Amino acid sequence: xxxxxxxxxxxxxxxxxxxxxxxxxxxxxxxxxxxxxxxxxxxxxxxxxxxxxxxxxxxxxxxxxxxxxxxxxxxxxxxxxxxxxxxxxxxxxxxxxxxxxxxxxxxxxxxxxxxxxxxxxxxxxxxxxxxxxxxxxxxxxxxxxxxxxxxxxxxxx
Numbered sequence: 358x359x360x361x362x363x364x365x366x367x368x369x370x371x372x373x374x375x376x377x378x379x380x381x382x383x384x385x386x387x388x389x390x391x392x393x394x395x396x397x398x399x400x401x402x403x404x405x406x407x408x409x410x411x412x413x414x415x416x417x418x419x420x421x422x423x424x425x426x427x428x429x430x431x432x433x434x435x436x437x438x439x440x441x442x443x444x445x446x447x448x449x450x451x452x453x454x455x456x457x458x459x460x461x462x463x464x465x466x467x468x469x470x471x472x473x474x475x476x477x478x479x480x481x482x483x484x485x486x487x488x489x490x491x492x493x494x495x496x497x498x499x500x501x502x503x504x505x506x507x508x509x510x511x512x513x514x
Contacts, residue, residue, distance in 0.1 A: 397496075401445030402429055405492040408503045409441070417480065418473075426469045430492075436485035439507070440470040445494035454493035455506055463489070463510045471512075 406416060409432050417438075418431040430441040442462070444454035451457075458466075466489060474480060474487075481487075491509040495502040 397445065397447065401494040401496070402443050404494055404501065404503055405441065405443045406430060408492065408505065412505075414439075421473065423469045423472050426465055428466065428469050428473060431473070433480075433484070436483060438480065438484045438487045439490045440466060440473075440488075441490045441492055442466050442509075443492045443494065445496060447496050449495075449497050454495060455491045455504070455509065458491055458509070467510075467512045 402419065406419060409430065410416060412434075414432040414434045416430060416432050418428065421428040421431060428440055429443040432439045432441055442458055444457045446452075446454045446457075470487075470489070488508045489510045489512075491506040493504040493506065495504065
């Protein structure tokens, strides 16, 4: 009796590029926003990514999931590695977008950055400065204004 092996299929629910890399068209298809709020957030992150790449930064990661958290953008330019938190507001009713990055959020981003670096020590090669930036997207004005706040906070908060 001759047995024929069935073809091996990829049993992952989502391709690995969805979680932790810049992704491909296939990855973006899996990560489609489902409502207007998510779409607005994705559009703000896309505007922030365009701003950074236009300013000479190289994106190392977008929407990087680590445990129960997520790093919005990880970027590098020369000897600077930046973990970037993106915040956006449609109106000025609740203050500026960067005001939403409170102490608890800063601590969480710093902790997630430590975890990301712990498993990727190679990312620190040639890096002289690791910092935490905020990119604020103010959609209350037309066209939306993108503000980059380099070194907005430190590891200590």
